[in-house]
Amino acid sequence: MSLIEQFDAPRPPSRDKKPTNRPDPMTPIDELADVYADVPDKHFRYCPGCGLGMAQSALMRAFHRLDLDITQVATAGGSGCYSIMAHYFKSGHVHGSHGRGCAVATGIKMARPELKVLTLQGDGDLLAIGGNHFIHAARRNIDITVICFNNFGFGDTGGQFAPTTPLNSVTETSQQGMPEPAFDACKLAIGAGASFVARTTVAHPVHMTRVLAEAIDWKGFAFVEILQHCHVLWGRRNGMPEAIDMMNFYRDESAFNTPQVPEEERFGTPVYSEDGEQKVNFILGVLHKEERPEFTEEYAKLRAKATADAESRAGA
Amino acid sequence: MTRRLLFGNEAFCEGLIAAGVRFYAGYPITPATEVAEAMSRRMPEIGGTYVQMEDELSSVSAIMGASGAGVKSATASAGPGMALLQNELGQAIVAEVPAVLVNVQRAGPGIGNATQSGQMEVMQARYGPNGECPAVAIAPSTVEEAFWLSVKAVNLSERLRTVVIVLGEGLLGLQRAVVDLPNYDEIEQEERPRPTVAPNDFRGIYTTDDPAGIPPMADFGSGYKSVINTVGIQPIGGGDGSVRGQDLTDQDFTIRRLHQKILSRKDEITFTDPYMLDDAEIVYIAFGTQALSARVAAEEARAAGIKAGVLRLITIWPFPDEAVRAACERARAVIVPEMNLGQARMLITNALAGTGVLVEGINHVDSTFITPDEILAKTEEVRTCH
Numbered sequence: 270m271s272l273i274e275q276f277d278a279p280r281p282p283s284r285d286k287k288p289t290n291r292p293d294p295m296t297p298i299d300e301l302a303d304v305y306a307d308v309p310d311k312h313f314r315y316c317p318g319c320g321l322g323m324a325q326s327a328l329m330r331a332f333h334r335l336d337l338d339i340t341q342v343a344t345a346g347g348s349g350c351y352s353i354m355a356h357y358f359k360s361g362h363v364h365g366s367h368g369r370g371c372a373v374a375t376g377i378k379m380a381r382p383e384l385k386v387l388t389l390q391g392d393g394d395l396l397a398i399g400g401n402h403f404i405h406a407a408r409r410n411i412d413i414t415v416i417c418f419n420n421f422g423f424g425d426t427g428g429q430f431a432p433t434t435p436l437n438s439v440t441e442t443s444q445q446g447m448p449e450p451a452f453d454a455c456k457l458a459i460g461a462g463a464s465f466v467a468r469t470t471v472a473h474p475v476h477m478t479r480v481l482a483e484a485i486d487w488k489g490f491a492f493v494e495i496l497q498h499c500h501v502l503w504g505r506r507n508g509m510p511e512a513i514d515m516m517n518f519y520r521d522e523s524a525f526n527t528p529q530v531p532e533e534e535r536f537g538t539p540v541y542s543e544d545g546e547q548k549v550n551f552i553l554g555v556l557h558k559e560e561r562p563e564f565t566e567e568y569a570k571l572r573a574k575a576t577a578d579a580e581s582r583a584g585a
Numbered sequence: 586m587t588r589r590l591l592f593g594n595e596a597f598c599e600g601l602i603a604a605g606v607r608f609y610a611g612y613p614i615t616p617a618t619e620v621a622e623a624m625s626r627r628m629p630e631i632g633g634t635y636v637q638m639e640d641e642l643s644s645v646s647a648i649m650g651a652s653g654a655g656v657k658s659a660t661a662s663a664g665p666g667m668a669l670l671q672n673e674l675g676q677a678i679v680a681e682v683p684a685v686l687v688n689v690q691r692a693g694p695g696i697g698n699a700t701q702s703g704q705m706e707v708m709q710a711r712y713g714p715n716g717e718c719p720a721v722a723i724a725p726s727t728v729e730e731a732f733w734l735s736v737k738a739v740n741l742s743e744r745l746r747t748v749v750i751v752l753g754e755g756l757l758g759l760q761r762a763v764v765d766l767p768n769y770d771e772i773e774q775e776e777r778p779r780p781t782v783a784p785n786d787f788r789g790i791y792t793t794d795d796p797a798g799i800p801p802m803a804d805f806g807s808g809y810k811s812v813i814n815t816v817g818i819q820p821i822g823g824g825d826g827s828v829r830g831q832d833l834t835d836q837d838f839t840i841r842r843l844h845q846k847i848l849s850r851k852d853e854i855t856f857t858d859p860y861m862l863d864d865a866e867i868v869y870i871a872f873g874t875q876a877l878s879a880r881v882a883a884e885e886a887r888a889a890g891i892k893a894g895v896l897r898l899i900t901i902w903p904f905p906d907e908a909v910r911a912a913c914e915r916a917r918a919v920i921v922p923e924m925n926l927g928q929a930r931m932l933i934t935n936a937l938a939g940t941g942v943l944v945e946g947i948n949h950v951d952s953t954f955i956t957p958d959e960i961l962a963k964t965e966e967v968r969t970c971h
Contacts, residue, residue: 307810340784343805345650356812361805363653364814365646366676372643376650376658377805379634380608384654384806402646405639568634575629 301329305339307359314353318512320471320497324418325354327474331481342385345373347399349391350424350499360387368399371406374413382412382565385485392419393431396452400432407461407490411564414484414491417454420499428502435550439506454494459557464489466557470496472519473553476534480555489563496523496551523551530554587766593728594619594661594758597687597751598627600735601659603769606685607633608658610647612640612666615699616755617689620661641666645673648684653813655804657739661687663755664697667706667713674748675714679815679843681746681802683777685738688750689758692924692952701952702755704873707928710750711902719844721745721854722902724752724872728762734899740775741854745847746799752901754924756874756954777802784808796842797849815839848903857908858897861887865894867964868916870909870933872898875922875955882960891964898929906936913942918967922947922955943967 302308306329315321332339342360346352348367355362361384365373370388378386388395395403395417406413422440423429429442432452439446458466465487469477477495484491498504498515509515524541530553541552591599597620601609609628611621621637628635634651638644641662648658662670667688677684688710692703706713710722721741725734731753738749780787780801787809793800803809847854858876861883862868869879876897886893896912898905913919919942921930930946937944947955947963 340808340810341806343650343654356814359810361653361803361811362813363650364676364680364812365649366642366672369643369646369673372638372646373650375636375638375643376608376610376647376652377654378650379636379647380651380654380656380658381804381806401639402643405643568629572629572632572634576632579630 296330296333298326298329301333305329305332305359306357308357313357315350316501318500319350320420320499320512321351321354321418323471323474324477324495324497325357327477327481328416330478331485334478334482335486337385337485341383342387343377343381344387344389345370345377346389347394348425349394350420351389351391351394351418352425355389368394368397369402370395370399371402371413371415374415375406375409375411378411378413378565379568382569386413387485388413388415390415390417391424392417392421392433392454393423396432396454396457404457404461407458407463407492409564410462410464410490410561412489414487414493416481416484417492417494418497419454419494420497421503422499424499424502428499428506434503438503440503455492455556458492462490462561463492463557464559464561465491465555467492467555468494468496468551468553470519470523470551470553471498472516473534473536473538476530476553479534483555489561519551522549523553524549526552526554526556586768589764589766590761591728591732591764592619592758593731593753593760593762594689595623596728596731596764597661597735597753597758598623599766600732601685601739602627602631602633603732603767603772604657604736604739605774606657606659606739607631608648608651608656609633610636610638610644610651610658610660612638612644612662614641614663614666616691616702616758617661617663617666617687619758620687620689641670642673645670645677645686649673649677649680649682649813652682652684653805653811655807657683657743659685659687659739661689663689664691664693664699665695667709671713671715675716675718676815678714678718678720678748680813681800681843682748682813683742683746684748685735685742686748686750687735687753689753689755691755692950698952700755702874702924703950703952704752704754704875704924705928705950706752707901707925707932710752717840717844719747719847720750720902721747721847721900722750722752723856723899724901725757725899726873726876726897728757728760729764731757732764732766736772740773743775743777745850745854746777746802747847750902752873754873755952779803780809784810793842796838797845798842799846851903854900855903855905855908856899857905857912858899859912860895860897862894862896862912864892864915865912866892866915866917867894867967868913868919869893869895869960870898870912870919870921870929871895871923872901872929875924878955878957878960879922882957882964885957885961886964891968893964901929904932904936906932909933909936910940913937913940916942918943918945920945920947920960920963920967922960924949924952924955926950
C-alpha cells in the first residue's frame, strides 16, 4: 500500500480511543489525530508548507499532555486563514463574525464555566477588528485561552498588512513599505490585564506544545502568540520565499526570555539577557504570569449571594 | 399571579425570564438601557448570567456563544446600536442560533434623538444584515403585550432556530403600566431540536435535505461535536466528508432553506389582531403603540356611522400579507398610521397590489403620538375623495 493509499484508507471512528501514554513528542501524530482531529476527507486546506498545520499538531499534543476530553472543549473564531483549523477538531466551535472570537468565547465560558474555551484567531482578526474584544476579555481575566496565529498580515484576503506587520516590510497594501509601527501583541495583553502571556514560534515545536499546554491549563485569561510563517504572502515579498527561510528567520531572530527553557526546546536559539548585546526581534517564552481573581468564579460568588438574598426576601 | 407596576423595558425582561432566558449580554443605549439594568439585577438572582459587553456587536457574539452552550440568551439595543450589530445578527441568523434581540426603537437616523421614540426600523429588521438574511420580528403595543410577546419570541427562536427580533419602541419601553404577571412555572417553554442519534453518528455540522428543514443542534459539552457556522455557504471542510461551499447548488439550497424554514411555517408564526373588520370599508392598519390610536379612531368612526375597522399587525416579519388582503376584502381605503415615513405602508401597498384599494399613510417623524383625531380627519379626506 502506497503512502497516499494509506492516508486515504478509511479509518474506524475512534472518538473514545485514548492514545497510549508515551512521552509527548514521541506519540505519532496520527494517533492523536484519531482522538482530537476531525478531517474525514483527509483534505487540509492549508497552503503547502503553512505553519498552521504545525500549530495544530502542537495543540493536539498539548491536549494530549493535559489529557483533555475533546468533547468538553469549545473554540471560537472569526475570519481568516486560521478559521478552518477549528473545523479540524472534534471540539465544539462557533464561527462568529470577523474579530469577535473573544466575545463569543466570553459567552460560552459564562454560560458553561466547566468547559475549556479557546479562541483560535489570526493577528489581523484579533488585533485589528477584534482588538476591543481582546483587551476587554483580558481585563475581565475570564478563563479562556486566546491563541493568536501571527503571520504578519491578512492571509485570507491575500496578504495585506495587519497591526503586526513589521515596519517597512512589503505587503499588498504596503507596496512601498509598511509605514506604520507594529503592535507587540504580548505587551498589549499584559497592559490590558491578561494573567498569562507567552510567545512562541512554529520553529520551536516542543516549546510551542509546552507553552500551549501551560496556557490551556491556566486559570484566568491566557494569551499565546504563535509566530506562524506565511511564506506564500509575506515571505515571498520580503526575501523569504520558502517555508524553511521563514523558520530560519524565526530561529535566528528570536531569543528565550529565561534560561529555564531547556536546551532541547530552544533549537539553538539563545537566551535573552537585558544587558546583553543581542539584537533580536522576538522574545519567546512565558512573558507574564500573575494570579488574579478569575471572572466566572467571581461571578459565581455574586450569583450565589444574589440568589440567597432573593430567597430570603421571598421567605420574609 | 402577581400584580406589578412595570416599565415596558422591565416587561421585556420578565417575559424573557419567564420563557427561560438565563443569559443576557448587553451594552447601555437609550432607550433600551433599562432592559440591561433590570437584567443585571434579575439574572444573578435567578441563577442566570448578565455580562456587560464592550459594544453591541460583542453582545450578539456573546449570546451566540452562550446559546451554542445550550443556554437561552437575549440582548437588547436601539438606534445606532442596532445598526452596529447587524453584522453579528446576520451571522447568528445564518448560523441558526436561537436568541432574542429586543429593539427599543428610538427616533432618527445616525445617532438620532436618543430620548425620543420611533417606528423607523421596520425595514431594518428584515433588510439590515447583508446577503438575503431571513427575519422574524414581532411588535408589541402595550406593556402587558411586551411581556407576552417576549415569551413568544423566545419560544419561536427555539422552535425555528433563529434570532427573533422584538420591535419595541421608546414610547413602550419607558411607559409604566400595571401588569398581571402569571406564575412563571406555568408558562410553556419550547426547546430547540436536539440530536436524537448517538454522538458518533452526529457529524457536528448540521445538514438537512429538507428544503424547509430545521436541523438539530447539540449543546457544547454534551458529548456531541457542534459547529455553529454558515454551513453550506462558507467554503469549509464539511463534517460530512465533503468540501462544502464550493458547490454553488449548496449555497442556493441553504439560502433558500433559511427562508423556507420560516415561510413554510408562516401560519404558526403570523399573528394579527383584527377588530371590527367584518364589514369594514375603511381599514386602519397599524402596529406597536400607534395601533392604540387606530382602535380609538375606529370606535369613534363607528359611532359616527362610518364602517371602520382595525387590523393590528403583531408579526411584522414575515409580513402577514394574506391577513392584510383578507382584512381589506370589503375595504375602499386603508389608512396606515406609523411613526416613520411609510415603511409598513409600502409593504401593505405591495400586499394589496391589483385590488384597487386606496392606501394612505399618516406619518410622524417628530416622535409625537398620532392621535385618533388625525386618523379621523384622514378618514374624512379619504371618504370625500372617493
